[in-house]
Amino acid sequence: MGKTRLEAFSDGVIAIIITIMVLEMKVPHGEQLDTLMPLAPVFFCYVLSFVYVGIYWNNHHHMLHACSRVTGGVLWANLHLLFWLSLFPFTTGWMGENHFAPLPTAVYGAVLLCAAIAYFILQQAIIRAQGAGSVLKAAVGRDWKGTLSTALYLAAALLAFIHPWIAIALYALVALMWFIPDPRIARVVEGDAQH
Amino acid sequence: MGKTRLEAFSDGVIAIIITIMVLEMKVPHGEQLDTLMPLAPVFFCYVLSFVYVGIYWNNHHHMLHACSRVTGGVLWANLHLLFWLSLFPFTTGWMGENHFAPLPTAVYGAVLLCAAIAYFILQQAIIRAQGAGSVLKAAVGRDWKGTLSTALYLAAALLAFIHPWIAIALYALVALMWFIPDPRIARVVEGDAQH
Amino acid sequence: MGKTRLEAFSDGVIAIIITIMVLEMKVPHGEQLDTLMPLAPVFFCYVLSFVYVGIYWNNHHHMLHACSRVTGGVLWANLHLLFWLSLFPFTTGWMGENHFAPLPTAVYGAVLLCAAIAYFILQQAIIRAQGAGSVLKAAVGRDWKGTLSTALYLAAALLAFIHPWIAIALYALVALMWFIPDPRIARVVEGDAQH
Amino acid sequence: MGKTRLEAFSDGVIAIIITIMVLEMKVPHGEQLDTLMPLAPVFFCYVLSFVYVGIYWNNHHHMLHACSRVTGGVLWANLHLLFWLSLFPFTTGWMGENHFAPLPTAVYGAVLLCAAIAYFILQQAIIRAQGAGSVLKAAVGRDWKGTLSTALYLAAALLAFIHPWIAIALYALVALMWFIPDPRIARVVEGDAQH
Numbered sequence: 049m050g051k052t053r054l055e056a057f058s059d060g061v062i063a064i065i066i067t068i069m070v071l072e073m074k075v076p077h078g079e080q081l082d083t084l085m086p087l088a089p090v091f092f093c094y095v096l097s098f099v100y101v102g103i104y105w106n107n108h109h110h111m112l113h114a115c116s117r118v119t120g121g122v123l124w125a126n127l128h129l130l131f132w133l134s135l136f137p138f139t140t141g142w143m144g145e146n147h148f149a150p151l152p153t154a155v156y157g158a159v160l161l162c163a164a165i166a167y168f169i170l171q172q173a174i175i176r177a178q179g180a181g182s183v184l185k186a187a188v189g190r191d192w193k194g195t196l197s198t199a200l201y202l203a204a205a206l207l208a209f210i211h212p213w214i215a216i217a218l219y220a221l222v223a224l225m226w227f228i229p230d231p232r233i234a235r236v237v238e239g240d241a242q243h
Numbered sequence: 244m245g246k247t248r249l250e251a252f253s254d255g256v257i258a259i260i261i262t263i264m265v266l267e268m269k270v271p272h273g274e275q276l277d278t279l280m281p282l283a284p285v286f287f288c289y290v291l292s293f294v295y296v297g298i299y300w301n302n303h304h305h306m307l308h309a310c311s312r313v314t315g316g317v318l319w320a321n322l323h324l325l326f327w328l329s330l331f332p333f334t335t336g337w338m339g340e341n342h343f344a345p346l347p348t349a350v351y352g353a354v355l356l357c358a359a360i361a362y363f364i365l366q367q368a369i370i371r372a373q374g375a376g377s378v379l380k381a382a383v384g385r386d387w388k389g390t391l392s393t394a395l396y397l398a399a400a401l402l403a404f405i406h407p408w409i410a411i412a413l414y415a416l417v418a419l420m421w422f423i424p425d426p427r428i429a430r431v432v433e434g435d436a437q438h
Numbered sequence: 439m440g441k442t443r444l445e446a447f448s449d450g451v452i453a454i455i456i457t458i459m460v461l462e463m464k465v466p467h468g469e470q471l472d473t474l475m476p477l478a479p480v481f482f483c484y485v486l487s488f489v490y491v492g493i494y495w496n497n498h499h500h501m502l503h504a505c506s507r508v509t510g511g512v513l514w515a516n517l518h519l520l521f522w523l524s525l526f527p528f529t530t531g532w533m534g535e536n537h538f539a540p541l542p543t544a545v546y547g548a549v550l551l552c553a554a555i556a557y558f559i560l561q562q563a564i565i566r567a568q569g570a571g572s573v574l575k576a577a578v579g580r581d582w583k584g585t586l587s588t589a590l591y592l593a594a595a596l597l598a599f600i601h602p603w604i605a606i607a608l609y610a611l612v613a614l615m616w617f618i619p620d621p622r623i624a625r626v627v628e629g630d631a632q633h
Numbered sequence: 634m635g636k637t638r639l640e641a642f643s644d645g646v647i648a649i650i651i652t653i654m655v656l657e658m659k660v661p662h663g664e665q666l667d668t669l670m671p672l673a674p675v676f677f678c679y680v681l682s683f684v685y686v687g688i689y690w691n692n693h694h695h696m697l698h699a700c701s702r703v704t705g706g707v708l709w710a711n712l713h714l715l716f717w718l719s720l721f722p723f724t725t726g727w728m729g730e731n732h733f734a735p736l737p738t739a740v741y742g743a744v745l746l747c748a749a750i751a752y753f754i755l756q757q758a759i760i761r762a763q764g765a766g767s768v769l770k771a772a773v774g775r776d777w778k779g780t781l782s783t784a785l786y787l788a789a790a791l792l793a794f795i796h797p798w799i800a801i802a803l804y805a806l807v808a809l810m811w812f813i814p815d816p817r818i819a820r821v822v823e824g825d826a827q828h
Contacts, residue, residue, distance in 0.1 A: 053250060053304055055638055060258030060450075063645030067653065068262065070719050072270065075657060075726040079734035098719070102712040109638055109708075123304075124422075127297040134265050134293070141270040149274035227709075248445055248499055255453030255645075263457065267465065318499075319617075322492045329460050329488070336465040344469035443640060443694055450648030458652065462660065513694075514812075517687040524655050524683070531660040539664035 051118045054126060058108060061130045065137060066101045069094055072141030090144035093156075096219060097140040103226045104133060104163070114184040115174045125166070125173040132163035153212040157205035157219065164198045197222050246313045249321060253303060256325045260332060261296040264289055267336030285339035288351075291414060292335040298421045299328060299358070309379040310369045320361070320368040327358035348407040352400030352414065359393045392417050441508045444516060448498060451520045455527060456491045459484055462531030480534030483546075486609060487530040493616045494523060494553070504574040505564045515556070515563040522553035543602040547595030547609065554588045587612045636703045639711060643693060646715045650722060651686045654679055657726030675729030678741075681804060682725040688811045689718060689748070699769045700759045710751070710758040717748035738797040742790035742804065749783045782807050 073090050076083040108129075115122070139159045143152040171194075175185045188194075200222050208215035268285050271278040303324075310317070334354045338347040366389075370380045383389075395417050403410035463480050466473040498519075505512070529549045533542040561584075565575045578584075590612050598605035658675050661668040693714075700707070724744045728737040756779075760770045773779075785807050793800035 053254060056251060056641060057254045057258055057300065059638060059642045060255055060645055061262055063642055064259055064262040064649055066715075067646055067649040067719055068266065070723060071266075071653065071656075073723055075723060075730055077730070079731040079736055081736060084736075084740075095716075098712075098716055102709070105642065105712075106705075106708055120301075123301055124297070127293075127300075130261075131290075131293055134262055138265060138268055138270060145270055145272070146274040151274055151276060151279075155279075248449060251446060252449045252453055252495065255450055256457055259454055259457040263461065266461075315496075318496055319492070322488075322495075325456075326485075326488055329457055333460060333463055333465060340465055340467070341469040346471060346474075347469055350474075443644060446641060447644045447648055447690065450645055451652055454649055454652040458656065461656075510691075513691055514687070517683075517690075520651075521680075521683055524652055528655060528658055528660060535660055535662070536664040541664055541666060541669075545669075 051112060051115060054118055054123065055112055058112075058126060058130060059105075062101060062105045062108070062133065065133055066098060066105075069097055069101075069137040069140055072137060072144065089147045090141070093140045093144035096216075096223065097136050099223050099227070100160070101133065101136060103223065104129075104167070107167070107226070111171060111174065111184065114187060115178070117177045119173070119177045121173045122170070122177055125170040129163065129166040129170050132159060132166050135159045136163075148212040148216060150209045150212050153215045154205045154208035157201050157208060157215055160219065160222075161198065161201040161205060164194065164201055168194055168198070193225065197225070246307060246310060249313055249318065250307055253307075253321060253325060254300075257296060257300045257303070257328065260328055261293060261300075264292055264296075264332040264335055267332060267339065284342045285336070288335045288339035291411075291418065292331050294418050294422070295355070296328065296331060298418065299324075299362070302362070302421070306366060306369065306379065309382060310373070312372045314368070314372045316368045317365070317372055320365040324358065324361040324365050327354060327361050330354045331358075343407040343411060345404045345407050348410045349400045349403035352396050352403060352410055355414065355417075356393065356396035356400060359389065359396055363389055363393070388420065392421070441502060441505060444508055444513065445502055448502075448516060448520065449495075452491060452495045452498070452523065455523055456488060456495075459487055459491075459527040459530055462527060462534065479537045480531070483530045483534035486606075486613065487526050489613050489617070490550070491523065491526060493613065494519075494557070497557070497616070501561060501564065501574065504577060505568070507567045509563070509567045511563045512560070512567055515560040519553065519556040519560050522549060522556050525549045526553075538602040538606060540599045540602050543605045544595045544598035547591050547598060547605055550609065550612075551588065551591035551595060554584065554591055558584055558588070583615065587616070636697060636700060639703055639708065640697055643697075643711060643715065644690075647686060647690045647693070647718065650718055651683060651690075654682055654686075654722040654725055657722060657729065674732045675726070678725045678729035681801075681808065682721050684808050684812070685745070686718065686721060688808065689714075689752070692752070692811070696756060696759065696769065699772055700763070702762045704758070704762045706758045707755070707762055710755040714748065714751040714755050717744060717751050720744045721748075733797040733801060735794045735797050738800045739790045739793035742786050742793060742800055745804065745807075746783060746786035746790060749779065749786055753779055753783070778810065782810070 073087055073094055076087065136159065139152070139156040143149075143156045146152045168191075171184065171188060171191075175182045175188075178184060200218050204215040204218035207218070268282055268289055271282065331354065334347070334351040338344075338351045341347045363386075366379065366383060366386075370377045370383075373379060395413050399410040399413035402413070463477055463484055466477065526549065529542070529546040533539075533546045536542045558581075561574065561578060561581075565572045565578075568574060590608050594605040594608035597608070658672055658679055661672065721744065724737070724741040728734075728741045731737045753776075756769065756773060756776075760767045760773075763769060785803050789800040789803035792803070
């Protein structure tokens with residue numbers, strides 16, 4: 049079973065998610081600057097989530113590049129990841145509309161956490177499908193970046209109740225950490241292609 | 244006539260359906276937990292429908308894999324299936340917003356029933372297009388799974404008026420039953436490829 | 439310049455158009471049958487427009503199949519067609535919400551008319567790009583079907599002011615007439631492939 | 634790393650942007666001509682933005698045609714461009730709903746300006762990825778068209794506060810200027826293919 053349609057479907061869903069998030073930024077009923085100002089936090093949340101979805105698309109792109117065989121398990125693990133990503137517009141809108149109140153900010157992190165776990169599950173499903181000598185397994189290694197992100201999302205979701213801006217700072221930090229596509233996979237895949 | 248564009252178009256429509264369903268889960272106007280609570284049934288319905296659309300995409304993927312020739316009949320049978328799937332966001336939203344009231348729950352099942360029938364018609368159209376010695380026909384066999392689902396959707400839609408939770412349980416049961424991609428098609432296609 | 443991306447982009451836009459039309463069918467605030475009833479005309483309009491968009495996708499599919507060279511003119515003629523198709527959700531929603539009042543019914547027809555003209559322009563652009571011995575030109579011939587539809591849309595848009603149901607009947611008639619994919623193109627293309 | 638998925642994802646996002654803009658044109662609650670009239674400026678803005686998104690898709694199409702190697706930098710430069718394009722539905726809706734008031738008209742231009750800068754950055758990223766002897770670099774040359782547009786967007790955004798129609802006229806002028814796909818790239822790419 050080919051991976052072309054899996055990629056195409058994922059691209060479609062991710063493209064829609066990244067675009068409908070902007071619909072939460074409702075057109076204001078007024079033409080003055082003060083009608084635009086309340087949208088500032090919504091806009092900030094949109095930027096943050098746009099970067100996150102971009103990171104997921106980017107890493108998904110890299111990971112599937114290293115995937116040669118699609119099984120039923122991979123299909124469902126992929127849908128599971130898309131499910132959590134599909135909640136981003138909701139949590140983004142809720143956090144932005146309530147100006148980073150503790151609960152919405154924590155829920156935003158909880159969904160990030162679930163997406164990170166879903167990404168890890170998908171990674172494992174692909175490694176399992178590849179069997180022994182998995183290129184992806186070698187590429188990912190001990191995956192400290194994934195583990196660290198997961199821990200930071202959890203910490204941020206809890207710290208949001210102390211002060212939401214601690215959570216926001218952590219979300220921004222993790223985004224920054226993932227901004228660059230994972231060089232490990234690229235390196236091992238290239239190395240593999242040379243032998 | 245190639246099937247690439249048929250697959251691409253179907254992927255596009257299914258990707259949009261699965262994503263706009265989340266738009267029915269409106270961002271609440273409040274930051275407390277009690278503003279989130281009324282969304283619980285809507286969220287549950289979203290999860291159920293997400294799984295259903297995922298199942299349809301998955302099976303559609305498998306079925307078209309076994310399809311080599313696209314006729315006008317196949318194109319329209321496919322659009323007919325997409326039509327019923329496109330009603331999922333509506334019935335999902337209606338059932339969730341009314342906390343599983345009898346009528347919305349029954350209508351949800353009626354649309355599931357119509358989608359199942361449309362899927363059957365598409366299957367027949369592909370088999371007809373393949374002519375004698377159809378791989379898909381051999382793969383599908385007596386199709387007890389499809390027949391059983393259809394019967395269960397019908398039963399659930401009627402039983403919703405006695406108690407909606409009977410219907411919900413049946414919808415969840417059928418989803419569970421289809422969760423795993425159909426091994427019959429995969430087996431016969433693989434067998435066919437080996438000869 | 440390849441036509442793959444033109445097809446992919448058109449498929450994307452048409453897939454979104456066909457799916458967001460359903461968003462005009464707002465989830466009612468009630469669980470009884472009488473809250474669903476006012477949606478009946480909206481549902482009918484959705485079905486009609488779904489069939490129309492399906493027909494356009496289908497014919498677009500066939501026409502581009504007979505197209506080998508994409509020029510700047512073809513790209514813009516295609517975007518022009520997509521523009522008129524993108525107004526379908528609006529006119530469908532307006533006609534349905536106003537229960538087939540004269541003006542919305544006439545505007546619905548006017549947009550159908552513009553889409554038909556845009557389709558004709560795209561057809562001419564492709565024929566021009568193919569140069570002498572155009573396969574599409576031979577396939578389309580005198581195009582009585584396109585001309586007749588255009589005339590019927592114009593008549594329907596005007597007759598809507600006498601009685602909207604005359605217009606609706608004509609819209610349904612034209613849809614029926616186009617339901618089957620154009621055999622002329624298929625025949626000539628196949629004939630061409632055999633020589 | 635292939636560019637197929639980059640193109641597919643961009644096509645998806647642009648297709649959604651161009652289509653959801655129409656959702657800002659809300660179906661009016663009335664069947665008379667006077668309920669349609671207030672939508673005239675919204676419709677005009679929709680047409681203008683549709684043409685702009687069409688131009689971006691068209692030029693993006695050409696530019697990626699001349700791109701053979703996708704790096705991480707190109708991926709992010711592309712996402713950056715898509716970010717600014719994703720704000721078009723918002724600025725279009727805001728400008729249209731406020732009948733070309735100064736501030737919304739200026740903000741519309743500011744987002745056009747950011748998109749133009751993002752396009753320039755993407756162009757540079759592709760040229761950098763191609764290294765010495767870049768086909769795109771030769772094709773683009775001194776890029777007076779891009780520079781002029783950027784200057785005109787800036788001028789328009791500022792002049793909107795003197796009179797919005799000056800800005801609108803400039804937006805229309807730049808759209809007209811870009812309407813035809815860039816012949817420079819096509820010419821150099823073709824020339825390159827002949828050697």
